[in-house]
Amino acid sequence: MATLGVLALLPIAAALLMSGCKSDAQAAPSVQTVRVSHPVQQQVRDVDTYTGRFEAIDTVEVRSRVGGYLDKIAFKDGALVKKGDLLFEIDPRPFQAAVTEAEGALAKARSQLRLSQQEFERAQTLITTHTIAQSLFDQRRQALQGAEAEVTSAEGALARARLDLSFTRISAPMDGRISRKRVSDGNLVNGGDSNATVLTTIVSQDPIDIYFDIDEESYLRYTREAEQHGGAAAPRQVAISLPGDEKPSLTGTLDFVDNRLDNSTGTLRQRARVANPDLRLSPGQFGRVQLASAATHPALLVPDTAVATDATRRVLYVVKADKTVAVRPVTLGRLFGNLREITEGVGAQDNVIVEGFQRVRPGEEVDAKAQADAAKLALSASKEGQS
Numbered sequence: 005m006a007t008l009g010v011l012a013l014l015p016i017a018a019a020l021l022m023s024g025c026k027s028d029a030q031a032a033p034s035v036q037t038v039r040v041s042h043p044v045q046q047q048v049r050d051v052d053t054y055t056g057r058f059e060a061i062d063t064v065e066v067r068s069r070v071g072g073y074l075d076k077i078a079f080k081d082g083a084l085v086k087k088g089d090l091l092f093e094i095d096p097r098p099f100q101a102a103v104t105e106a107e108g109a110l111a112k113a114r115s116q117l118r119l120s121q122q123e124f125e126r127a128q129t130l131i132t133t134h135t136i137a138q139s140l141f142d143q144r145r146q147a148l149q150g151a152e153a154e155v156t157s158a159e160g161a162l163a164r165a166r167l168d169l170s171f172t173r174i175s176a177p178m179d180g181r182i183s184r185k186r187v188s189d190g191n192l193v194n195g196g197d198s199n200a201t202v203l204t205t206i207v208s209q210d211p212i213d214i215y216f217d218i219d220e221e222s223y224l225r226y227t228r229e230a231e232q233h234g235g236a237a238a239p240r241q242v243a244i245s246l247p248g249d250e251k252p253s254l255t256g257t258l259d260f261v262d263n264r265l266d267n268s269t270g271t272l273r274q275r276a277r278v279a280n281p282d283l284r285l286s287p288g289q290f291g292r293v294q295l296a297s298a299a300t301h302p303a304l305l306v307p308d309t310a311v312a313t314d315a316t317r318r319v320l321y322v323v324k325a326d327k328t329v330a331v332r333p334v335t336l337g338r339l340f341g342n343l344r345e346i347t348e349g350v351g352a353q354d355n356v357i358v359e360g361f362q363r364v365r366p367g368e369e370v371d372a373k374a375q376a377d378a379a380k381l382a383l384s385a386s387k388e389g390q391s
Contacts, residue, residue, distance in 0.1 A: 036368070039359035039375040040323050043304040045352050048340055050297040056216030056244075058278075060207035060287040062178055067202055068094060068195035069171040074187055074203075081184040084283075085176040085206065092203055094172040094193070099165065106165040110158035113151070120144075120151035171195075180208040181283075207287050210280040214244060214256060216293045217271035229297060242276045243294040252294055254278055254285075304350065305343035310358045311336065320346070321361035322354045323372040329357070329364045 076093035127144040130136045183205045193201040243252035256276035265272045317333045337345030
């Protein structure tokens with residue numbers, strides 16, 4: 005009976021043994037496949053990016069030089085205007101009347117001058133024969149001089165009256181885009197002094213300036229670079245990208261650096277001039293200014309997507325010679341397009357995992373597939389970003 009019991013248990017034991025082997029086979033982990041690439045060794049040029057604001061080169065507040073009632077508005081709000089275009093017209097009738105009055109005063113003064121000249125000429129003839137007293141001769145000469153002064157004064161009054169009449173037509177002082185009208189027809193406007201009514205504004209648009217502030221450390225670095233390259237040379241070029249641009253779409257020429265740093269921020273104001281022939285840039289817009297260093301330096305670059313975060317560290321996953329995964333803390337440099345500069349932590353011959361590092365753990369054996377093209381494509385995108 006004992007033998008029969010043992011024989012009965014054998015199939016059960018065999019079944020349990022086979023089940024255990026099957027479970028062990030299912031539990032055996034599969035080897036993960038990852039894509040690796042060597043860091044790219046490349047000469048790079050540091051590029052600093054600053055936020056700037058576009059401002060018009062010239063801005064004019066249009067005011068009237070004479071006071072009066074606004075009679076006419078000759079432009080559309082927001083239109084482009086040329087220098088000399090009529091913008092506003094003040095009621096000219098009071099000024100025309102002043103011109104007529106001044107013309108009459110001048111005619112009267114000239115008539116008095118002719119009479120004084122005739123009397124003085126007669127006095128000159130009589131004084132030679134001692135027919136008139138010297139005092140009378142002096143009076144005639146003084147009257148002539150007074151008449152001449154009256155004519156000069158009347159001529160000045162007429163010129164001023166005509167000038168005021170011309171000021172009733174307010175024209176654009178420069179080319180540019182005009183703002184909206186600040187005063188409607190029929191309103192009384194002040195003119196001729198600091199309290200003159202602002203009627204509208206005009207801003208120039210082509211070319212246009214962009215102002216940006218650089219930090220003190222960058223300013224010193226740029227100064228040292230300029231000294232190493234022989235001081236002042238050709239005007240420095242900057243690249244400019246607008247909101248929504250994936251890469252710079254504009255170029256400008258650096259033409260102004262302020263003469264002192266701002267005490268409160270430790271920054272220095274700079275300006276670049278940008279061509280704006282299609283008038284797509286307007287004062288007040290923001291832009292990102294990229295200022296490249298004059299010299300290049302060697303760098304190790306990896307795709308920025310390969311950089312991971314481990315707690316408070318930035319790390320790269322690498323595949324060692326024994327095909328196991330290791331984690332390398334790294335020090336990051338600048339971003340060049342899609343590539344990140346690595347200043348410490350990996351070497352040029354390390355196999356950096358550029359795809360699939362999320363699925364592996366340190367010490368795990370992996371199947372590493374070379375993917376050099378990934379770094380090359382990223383490098384190509386980097387060069388486009390710096391152009």
